[in-house]
Amino acid sequence: MIAKTTVKPTARLVEVFSAIQGEGLNVGTRQIFIRFALCDLRCHFCDSAHTWNAPTTCRIERSPGLRDFEIHSNPVPLPILIEWVERQNLPCLHDSISLTGGEPLLHAPFLEQFLPEVRAITALPIYLETGGHRPEQLAVILPYLDSVGMDLKLPSVSGESYWPEHAKFLQLCFDSHLDVFVKIIVSQKTDPSELERSALLVAGISQDIPIFLQPVTPLVAAEQFSQIPVKAPTPDQVLVWQALMKRFVKQVRVIPQTHKMLNQM
Numbered sequence: 001m002i003a004k005t006t007v008k009p010t011a012r013l014v015e016v017f018s019a020i021q022g023e024g025l026n027v028g029t030r031q032i033f034i035r036f037a038l039c040d041l042r043c044h045f046c047d048s049a050h051t052w053n054a055p056t057t058c059r060i061e062r063s064p065g066l067r068d069f070e071i072h073s074n075p076v077p078l079p080i081l082i083e084w085v086e087r088q089n090l091p092c093l094h095d096s097i098s099l100t101g102g103e104p105l106l107h108a109p110f111l112e113q114f115l116p117e118v119r120a121i122t123a124l125p126i127y128l129e130t131g132g133h134r135p136e137q138l139a140v141i142l143p144y145l146d147s148v149g150m151d152l153k154l155p156s157v158s159g160e161s162y163w164p165e166h167a168k169f170l171q172l173c174f175d176s177h178l179d180v181f182v183k184i185i186v187s188q189k190t191d192p193s194e195l196e197r198s199a200l201l202v203a204g205i206s207q208d209i210p211i212f213l214q215p216v217t218p219l220v221a222a223e224q225f226s227q228i229p230v231k232a233p234t235p236d237q238v239l240v241w242q243a244l245m246k247r248f249v250k251q252v253r254v255i256p257q258t259h260k261m262l263n264q265m
């Protein structure tokens with residue numbers, strides 16, 4: 001008789017830590033961040049290029065917010081990640097768990113098993129930060145999500161183009177009655193016709209889905225992978241762009257990365 005083998009789910013992680021969310025709808029809230037390794041996009045403005053490849057080790061904060069990291073090897077078995085999240089989850093401290101990256105949806109088979117367990121143990125809502133270009137993987141974990149921050153990548157700013165995938169992705173989130181918002185990084189090079197196309201895409205699903213225009217945070221030389229300089233838009237540009245988009249959708253908010261102002265991770 002051949003013995004049955006079960007494959008234990010593992011994840012490739014960059015880090016786990018507790019911090020204040022600096023972007024989008026959850027700005028200012030306290031979250032346990034689980035940053036997954038790997039990304040299949042190459043946005044010109046990426047400030048997380050260290051996540052693109054699978055690192056051999058990850059760093060795990062021992063005490064929430066104290067930055068007392070331990071180094072562990074990758075990949076990480078599911079029960080171990082549950083232990084680390086439980087250790088972070090002090091009473092009343094966190095508002096939610098943030099799945100970030102990299103692109104967390106590249107770990108969809110792992111998340112399908114991890115999320116029901118971590119929700120049951122912590123009772124914390126689950127928030128997904130994503131490039132918004134992998135609707136098939138999203139569908140696998142949708143039942144376990146509470147909110148989604150979906151990037152809409154403008155070709156003129158990111159160098160990536162995923163219009164049909166973004167539309168499918170957002171429709172799936174909306175149909176599942178999740179709290180969903182769209183985040184668009186804007187730079188001086190933003191093509192306004194792409195903003196109009198984005199607003200129409202969102203309005204085609206619901207005019208009530210909030211859009212966050214996030215002026216790009218200029219990268220320091222060591223963080224840059226692209227030769228294309230990415231500069232923050234001028235105050236006049238964002239005023240014009242917000243007005244343009246508000247013709248189609250109800251809420252267009254302009255918010256830079258607030259965690260960087262606070263010198264947070």
Ligand code: SF4
Pocket residue numbers: 039040041042043045046047048049051101102103131
């Ligand atoms: S999707 Fe995010 S992690 Fe991936 S390249 Fe773009 S900004 Fe970087």
